[in-house]
Amino acid sequence: MADQEHTNPVLAPTSVGVGLKPAHYRDVLSPNSGRIGAGDPLSHIDFFEVHAENYMCAGGAPHAWLTEIRKFHPLSVHGVCLSLGGHDALDRDHLERLRIVVERYQPALVSEHMAWSAHDGVFYNDLIAPPLTEATLKRTALHIDQMQEALARRILIENPSQYLTMPGDMSEPDFLNALARQTGCGLLLDINNVYVSACNLGFNAETYLDAIEASKVEEIHLAGHAIDLARGVEIRVDDHGSPVCDDVGALYRRFIAQAGPRPTLVEWDTDTPPLGELALEAKKAADWMRAATPKTTTQTGAFENA
Amino acid sequence: MPDRTSTDLPAADREAFDRLADVLRAPEPPEPPFEYTGDADKTAAALAVYRNNIRSSLSKALADKFPVVAQLVGEDFFKFAANEYFNAAPPSSPMIADYGDRFPQFLDAFEPARSVPYLADMAQLEIAWLEAYRAADADPLDAQAIMAAGDGDPSDLVFTLHPSLRLFKSSFAVGSIWRRHQSDVAPEDINASAGECILIVRPEREVRLSIISAGAFAALEHLHAGDSVAEALGQAAMIDDSFDPQATFEIILGGGCIIAAARE
Numbered sequence: 001m002a003d004q005e006h007t008n009p010v011l012a013p014t015s016v017g018v019g020l021k022p023a024h025y026r027d028v029l030s031p032n033s034g035r036i037g038a039g040d041p042l043s044h045i046d047f048f049e050v051h052a053e054n055y056m057c058a059g060g061a062p063h064a065w066l067t068e069i070r071k072f073h074p075l076s077v078h079g080v081c082l083s084l085g086g087h088d089a090l091d092r093d094h095l096e097r098l099r100i101v102v103e104r105y106q107p108a109l110v111s112e113h114m115a116w117s118a119h120d121g122v123f124y125n126d127l128i129a130p131p132l133t134e135a136t137l138k139r140t141a142l143h144i145d146q147m148q149e150a151l152a153r154r155i156l157i158e159n160p161s162q163y164l165t166m167p168g169d170m171s172e173p174d175f176l177n178a179l180a181r182q183t184g185c186g187l188l189l190d191i192n193n194v195y196v197s198a199c200n201l202g203f204n205a206e207t208y209l210d211a212i213e214a215s216k217v218e219e220i221h222l223a224g225h226a227i228d229l230a231r232g233v234e235i236r237v238d239d240h241g242s243p244v245c246d247d248v249g250a251l252y253r254r255f256i257a258q259a260g261p262r263p264t265l266v267e268w269d270t271d272t273p274p275l276g277e278l279a280l281e282a283k284k285a286a287d288w289m290r291a292a293t294p295k296t297t298t299q300t301g302a303f304e305n306a
Numbered sequence: 307m308p309d310r311t312s313t314d315l316p317a318a319d320r321e322a323f324d325r326l327a328d329v330l331r332a333p334e335p336p337e338p339p340f341e342y343t344g345d346a347d348k349t350a351a352a353l354a355v356y357r358n359n360i361r362s363s364l365s366k367a368l369a370d371k372f373p374v375v376a377q378l379v380g381e382d383f384f385k386f387a388a389n390e391y392f393n394a395a396p397p398s399s400p401m402i403a404d405y406g407d408r409f410p411q412f413l414d415a416f417e418p419a420r421s422v423p424y425l426a427d428m429a430q431l432e433i434a435w436l437e438a439y440r441a442a443d444a445d446p447l448d449a450q451a452i453m454a455a456g457d458g459d460p461s462d463l464v465f466t467l468h469p470s471l472r473l474f475k476s477s478f479a480v481g482s483i484w485r486r487h488q489s490d491v492a493p494e495d496i497n498a499s500a501g502e503c504i505l506i507v508r509p510e511r512e513v514r515l516s517i518i519s520a521g522a523f524a525a526l527e528h529l530h531a532g533d534s535v536a537e538a539l540g541q542a543a544m545i546d547d548s549f550d551p552q553a554t555f556e557i558i559l560g561g562g563c564i565i566a567a568a569r570e
Contacts (some may be wrong), residue, residue, distance in 0.1 A: 053400070053401075057403065057439075058441055059469075059470075081400035087320050091399075097401075107567060116323070119324070119325060123333060123396070123398060124396075125360060125361050125364050125397065128330075131323075135319040139332035163351075164353065180356035230351035230355060231351045233350070235352065238480075241538070
């Protein structure tokens with residue numbers, strides 16, 4: 001990051017984190033509780049990621065807990081509702097709420113999605129992939145400029161899960177690379193989303209990953225997904241409700257082998273397990289990262305900005 | 307920063323967003339054929355996933371905000387009501403904590419929920435609880451600080467009440483019913499049609515809910531409006547024959563309701 005002198009911590013490329021839920025607060029602050037076979041769960045967790053929207057309140061228990069946790073652990077603030085990929089103008093009130101959360105917690109990373117959630121004044125509470133057109137590119141780039149200006153820092157932008165073949169003439173990797181080049185933002189590469197989209201839309205996930213400019217990728221998300229049957233069609237649903245599957249693990253190792261280590265976050269938002277079980281998922285990711293990291297990693301494919 | 311302004315943006319592609327948004331919002335899924343590229347069955351499956359994600363996440367958001375209402379009506383009925391509420395009033399803001407602020411009025415007019423007459427008041431009480439949970443932090447004053455502010459006599463003091471403080475009056479026993487639904491309170495016989503005055507305040511991390519007398523409630527309303535202690539207690543005595551100023555003062559102080567005191 002450009003602001004080393006700032007109070008924001010900087011994550012080592014090999015850092016592994018997990019999504020933080022209220023059910024974990026107590027265990028995160030009590031090192032001897034929630035122990036697992038491999039020992040202290042916190043020994044496998046380098047940082048925590050929180051959804052910004054859960055801390056958009058004036059005070060109360062969520063802030064009391066997170067303020068205490070922030071004293072001991074770096075944070076990543078992940079926005080899920082700003083609708084950067086939408087057609088509506090950016091919601092300035094929501095951007096201001098996000099700015100306040102970022103100012104309060106000085107996180108190591110701030111991220112949002114290349115997706116829309118609101119249209120024509122209705123908020124849909126989901127991350128919907130936009131049509132990949134020049135018009136969407138211009139609009140999303142403008143929204144990212146506005147977000148980075150309001151927060152006075154770079155952000156990372158995440159690829160969405162795709163279910164529907166949308167009209168559009170750009171590939172998603174080209175679209176994301178162009179956003180990063182035009183706005184200076186980094187990329188949050190969600191490898192589970194790439195896999196889910198590849199299965200649902202019928203493209204090759206490896207080709208997708210090869211087309212992403214690896215030097216722009218500053219965080220990776222891993223998560224589990226569900227396989228649903230809707231109208232007789234098998235469809236993968238990004239529900240973050242299970243362990244990371246082997247296919248996603250293989251794609252992750254392939255990316256790390258080519259690009260070098262990146263801060264990696266395991267998301268588990270539906271039926272979230274206790275901290276000890278989540279820590280084992282973090283350990284699994286750390287083991288994958290270590291095994292896949294090329295021996296000469298310090299020279300090749302290092303982070304552009306680390 | 308690059309020179310980009312919203313006036314550069316073409317408006318023509320709005321239609322792609324409009325079409326999908328209409329399908330996502332419609333009460334019933336669309337009939338094929340669809341105006342999207344790709345296989346019709348796959349498109350139907352994809353639209354079903356989006357429609358289900360939206361409805362289930364918003365239903366869950368409401369159930370998180372109204373846990374006692376959800377317990378009172380049961381899971382299936384609650385999901386049904388949440389779906390009807392989405393159809394009637396979808397969220398207009400990304401602040402999902404505010405989604406459902408019109409749920410009490412919706413429940414009040416919701417014919418299938420008529421058998422539980424206090425449902426709307428319970429929803430209103432749960433909104434007040436969540437507001438208290440999320441309100442700004444402030445340190446309450448203790449009795450000593452208040453006596454010091456009034457030089458030993460608090461009569462002519464005016465108070466700033468805690469930002470989390472909420473007062474709610476119902477013609478049903480929603481406070482008692484709410485408490486019965488918290489896991490740590492043993493079941494008791496409740497006359498649902500006995501009205502209650504309820505004080506909600508969060509002086510520290512935990513939200514406290516108390517059922518208070520009509521006099522104490524009136525005194526708090528007057529203090530909240532900026533009346534002095536003497537005025538507030540006088541008004542309370544006029545509406546409540548059994549008003550006990552000392553007990554009321556203890557509720558207000560013990561509840562951590564006051565954060566600042568000054569002479570009128």
